[in-house]
Amino acid sequence: MTQSSCPAPLPRRSVSGVDLAVSITALVLTVAMIATAAVLGFFSLAFLDHCPPESCSEEGAVDAVFNAVLIAAAIGAAGLVVTIVQLARRRRGWPFAASTFGLCLVTFVLGGVALNMAVT
Secondary structure: OOOOOOOOOOOOOOOOHHHHHHHHHHHHHHHHHHHHHHHHHHHHHHOHHHOOOOOOOHHHHHHHHHHHHHHHHHHHHHHHHHHHHHHHOOOOOHHHHHHHHHHHHHHHHHHHHHHHHHHO
16 A cells, blocks of 8 residues: 655644734724724814805815825725734734724824814
8 A cells, every 4th residue: 555645734823812902902902993983083074164165175175184084984894804814824913903003093193184174
């Protein structure tokens, strides 16, 4: 009888507990930031009645808030998927989760600048 020449499977590398904790924390903070920014952005739109009509663009303000929230939600969803895939492959996921948080933060800062420009 001949034996099969299949190599033994390599042992799977375990996911670091710190990597998993940092990834989960960053993603939870990202979701919390998106939810908070959405509420604050929509709340700020509720008080646009006091802005002067000659320099205020209600349409620009609405566009700034909606675009910032939608773009951040898309970034958050993509970052969540990439982080989960990386962790499933037993690779580092925290850089992707932290980058997702950072990109969402930058998106909301730019959305706030756009909102400020629309109402002043």
